[in-house]
Structures are given as structure tokens and as C-alpha cells.
Amino acid sequence: MGFKSEKWDELERLRDEVQELFNSEDPDHKYQRIVSRMNRIVELDPTDKFALFWLGKLWYKLEVYETALKFIEKLIKLDENYSSALIYKGNILTELKKEKEALECYDKLIKADSSYAPAYYNKGATLHNLGQYKEALECYERYAELDKNNSNDPDFLINKCKTLFRLGRNDDAIICYDRAIKLDSSLKFSMYPDPKINFKKN
Secondary structure, three states, X not given: OOHHHHHHHHHHHHHHHHHHHHHOOOOOOHHHHHHHHHHHHHHHOOOOHHHHHHHHHHHHHOOOXXXXXXXXXXXXXXXXXXXXXXXXXXXXXXXXXXXXXXXXXXXXXXXHOOOOHHHXXXXXXXXXXXXXXXXXXXXHHHHHHHOHHHHHOHHHHHHHHHHHHHOOOXXXXXXXXXXXXXXXXXXXXXXXXXXXXXXXXX
16 A cells, blocks of 8 residues: 555545544544644645644634634635635634734635625624724724614624623613613623623624
8 A cells, every 4th residue: 555545545534534523523522633634634734624624723712822723724824705704713813912913814705705694704803802993983884784683683783782781872782781681681791891802702
């Protein structure tokens, strides 16, 4: 058996193992095992988009943002229109206090597909954190327009509530807040001080 055949056999085995881990109900050390296998996949095949994306996503969840960005940027070099990768890049850049670069990611997504709702959601969150509340609200309203189910997203309602308060629209904010906590009571918070806006993480 040649080296090339051995390499592809190992890749197939690793991909099967990763799929089994994703489907597993046992969470113990699951992500550590996934990361080790994903790293090996990328070592064998640096163009594996699935592995690059999940490595970026997992490091993002662990808040190791520089490492997450490295994998996401490798993926975007392979496919500059990979929408989920651009969303994560924007989120990572925001965490790294590079909000203007994050907005460029969301704007690129919107330019490519004006109906891609997560881009409006995260652009709105970034604009809110920059103090651009009117523009943030416009993004949230567009997010809600794109799919009627988005209006019942409790995280969205909480974020919109915070922006409405900043705009002095207290009655509208309270309506959003009440709807949100009816859908998810764990989202209750004190309105002051204003908690940081959260992102749609896919």
C-alpha cells in the first residue's frame, strides 16, 4: 500500500471518528478528542474546510481567540465566501477589540447575500457596543423582517431591548424584555448597569 493510499485511509478513519464523537451522548473529554483528531486531519490535508471550521469554532468557544482566528483565516483563504467562517471571524475580531474589522466581515456577508440574517444580528450587536444605537436597531429590525421566527428569538429580544433603552424608548424596551423572559426566564437581568450585548454564534 502506497503512502498516498495510507494517508487517505487515515483521513477517512479520522473523519468517521470525529462524526461518532459529535454524535456521542457522553460529553467527557469529547472536545479534547475532537480537537486532537481535527488537528491530525489538517496536518494530513490542510485544505479540509470542515476541520478548519470546527477547530476555529472550538477554540472560539474556549475563548482562545488568536488561535481561533488562525484557523478561520486559513479557511477563508480557501473559500472567501464561507458565510459561517466570516461570521466567526467577525465575532473573534470583536472579542479582540477590532470592531471596525468585524463590521467589514458582516458587511461583506450582507453584500454577498442581503437575506443572510445572522450578519444583521451580529452587525447590530457590534454597532451597539460601539454606541451606534440607531444603526444597531436598524440591523435588528432587518433581522426580524427576514424571518418571522427571528422575532421570537429571546436572545434577539434581549439585545433589541438594550438598544431601545439606549435610545430612550423605554416602553418598547420593556415590551421586548417581557417577551424575552417569557420565552427564556434565564435571561433576566438588571437593566443597570447595561450588560454587554451578546452575539449569535451559530
